[in-house]
Amino acid sequence: MAGSKQEQLFTKFKEQAEAISARVYRVHDSSAAGRQLENIIKELNIKKIAAAKSGLVADCLKALNTQDVAVHTSDLRRHAEDAELGLSEVDMAIAETGTLAQDSTALDQRLVSTLPPxxxxLVRIDRQVDKFVDAVDYFNEQDLMPGYIAFISGPSRTADIERVLTIGVHGPEQLHIIFVDQAGGETCE
Amino acid sequence: MSDKQQIKHNIEKALANENLRGALGRFGNDYVGARERAYTGKDFEELRDQIAAVKGDAADRMEELAGRFTESAQARGAKVFRARTAQDAKDYIxxxxxxxxxxxxxxxxxxxxEEIHLNEYLGRQGLDSVETDLGEWILQLCGQKPSHMVMPAIHMTRDEVAxxxxxxxxxxxxxxxxxxxELARKQLRKKFLAADIGISGANIAVAETGTLVIVTNEGNARLTTTLPPxxxxxxxxxxxVDEFDGVKPIIEALPRSATGQKITSYVxxxxxxxPAAYPDGTVQEKELHIILLDxxxxxxxxxxxxxxxxxxIRCASCLxxxxxxxxxxxxxxxxxYTGGIGTILTAFFNGFQEAGELQNLCLGCERCKRFCPGKIDLPKLIRELRSRVVEKGGLPGGQKFVLEKVLPNRKLFHRLIKAGQLGQKPFQKGARIRHLPMFLAGLTEGRSLPVIADKAFRDQARNLSVPEGPSKESTPDSKEKVGFFAGCLTDFVYPQLGQAAHKVLKHLNKEMVFPAGQTCCGVPAVLMGVRESAVHLAQQNIEAFEQAGVDAVVTCCPSCAQALKERYMELMETDPAWHERAKALAGKVQHITAYVADKSGNGSSLRLKQTGGRVTYHDSCHMKGCLGITEEPRQLLAAAGLELAEMDGSDLCCGFGGSYSVKFPSISSQILDKKLHSMEAANAPTVALDCPGCKLQISGGLDSRGKELPVKHTVEILAEKI
Structure with missing residues (x-):
């Protein structure tokens, strides 16, 4: 993907995602992602993390100073219940709507993105697409339709009482998105 | 209580509920703008063409797609059950x-x-079935039903919820x-974690892949479909829908049309x-049961x-x-299911009898049609429902007599109107009627009525002069023969509109003729579901204008124009010869304002007097929504040297809706209140509009509130400036 196109998409993504109350960061590599995560942990005084495994998540956690925080990567059905933060890597970022897309067939991916507040x-910078329908096409073109595709746009929200927008209902009340420029390992296109 | 009494009772209850109107009113005001912004960069017309194609095809092949979906979903390990009735679905669960x-x-x-009342049923079976959508949970706790398809508890206040x-x-x-x-989150989180079964709906089901698409904001559907085994x-x-590709236009339109969001938090x-976690701590494939409900x-x-x-697509934009x-x-x-689409769905899911009274609630403003992402002609479906209900059950006595016997008989109809002109005298005060005897009281609720004119336009028209100047032979276009279709309001209440039209047309060097055989356009009969009378009226009008041999047909009323342009062809669908004649007439019909704008270079060749001043413009539902005319009147008013002071919601209905204001005077009057409020806020000394019905409603509303704000048809304003 051409550099300038990627920059344009990122600018658009950030604008759209922030408009729906997500927080967007951009870092150089996985260890910088770890440091960004650490900032979030400190800011929110997080003590327990549930993380769905992936290469990028593992690299990010390696860079994290884990002295004051318990990090769980297994038995997540139990741990995600009271974890204060869920960490995962998503497959794609959609600029047009500020949306993250993920094959969430693995249970852990869903637990860490639904239960903790x-x-x-984490998303690789080269995994951006422009339009929502591009992401739909991407999944449609796979040999087998994934069992559970999740599109996530901002934190959970409701306007069910008097149409007053309230962030954070059943799903997370905060969504932090860290773009990683040089994630290493598997890349796309 | 009968259905009818029940509805009247519910209407009075709703109108007395300030909370409800506050929330709905705020939403109604915000919605249009939010939706517009969400569609920025998207071609709504193209999207809805695609959705209509995808869903129309799916509807044509519903049984085939159900079979294909079943195969695909089963191949992926789901169990699929075809439920013919609500009871079949409930029993299965x-x-x-x-x-x-x-x-x-x-x-x-x-x-x-909700449609199959699942919760109540499961409750009676001793099962604890908890709604997890915030709005639905609130309603479940207090035993109420949703009032809106997308925002179920929009009628409640925070105090009630507390x-x-x-x-x-x-x-x-x-x-x-x-x-x-926060409290709801905590309470319901316990329920999610302990649940044995999760029940969801789906917004789209893809036959090709057996995929279910669920669109939500709160995240409860993700928990419902993730935690229980x-x-x-x-x-x-x-x-x-048949192919996975068919998801695309629907997913683009649904959040935008439903809540004005580009996308919901979760798809x-x-x-x-x-995989799901089982109570013994193991992670295994869950059981997925899909009930296809007929x-x-x-x-x-x-x-x-x-x-x-x-x-x-259940976006509720029609609501x-x-x-x-x-x-x-x-x-x-x-x-x-509520609102316009709800009326249709209720007819099929709950019975035509039940929907019979509901269809009356429709004003016929046709606004929903412009917004529907499924491209459903909802007004047409409601008219059809009405006409089937009438065919089956007939009309109440008085209406039956008027619509079936009086209206199709032009001479009788006109005689009765003239008798009414004398009968109104005792109640008349100046040019308006402020009070009527009790039995007709509904007519004057919230507005006074204009009196029937002493001399109908049809009687004045005999003496209309024709323009002098070059003959038809020398400049073929200039002496165009224009037939004037008056419609009942212009003919009998506002003959001055006919005079104004004549003055403007003469100024344009057109010959205006009034075929005396013309009668009511038939819209009231169409709206009341009396198809036979409507056909009869249409045929009389077609014949009258054929005999007059006119080049063009103009009218001051957008509802009449739409009837002549579109409805007649619809009415004659099964009669090819009459359909041809209706089509020929339709091709000649224009609203007077559009015709004048067209022939005068948007007013420039009229050389109007430039006396200055301000005017605010009301877009009539049938003018903007059905005929698509919005720019022409504004251009003409500008050509008359008037400064346009736009009101908020210029295209919101005034609440007239023909006989609607008689059937539901309290609804009509409250819609009018809203209109008058924004009209006055525009702070202009004159209101311009292009519909005699709106003129009657708005000027009557102003008069009964003691306001002296002139309400004029565009053609009246033009005639004054010549």
């Missing part, structure tokens, strides 16, 4:  | 729960499960919305069972007219833009 999502 | 030894159920929002939650948790809660939401999805057959696509949908599919309603819904909310409709 804060969700931190 | 009850049996499943028994088989699993399950007692605790969480539900995410689903209109299909009371309900206080009762539920036996603690005193303040009416602080974030705290109430059994997932049951209840899906109406109309949710099917979930589920294909077959996925419950009247096959019958709808088999109906050549109502099949179109299956193109609905959000409906002036009647905005005042009354959903409970008046008495069933789960």
């Amino acid at each position: 804060v969700h931190v999502a | 009850k049996n499943l729960a028994q088989e699993k030894g399950a007692t605790k159920i969480v539900k995410s929002k689903s209109m299909a499960t 009371d309900i939650f206080s009762k539920e948790t036996t603690q005193e809660l303040s009416a602080d919305i974030p705290q109430l939401v 059994v997932h049951v999805a209840v899906v109406g057959l109309e949710k099917l 979930t696509m589920i294909t077959g069972p996925t 419950n009247g949908r096959t019958e709808m599919q088999a109906d050549p007219v109502f099949k179109e309603a299956l193109q609905c 959000n833009v409906c002036p009647v819904f905005q005042l009354l909310g959903g409970h008046v409709y008495g069933h789960i």
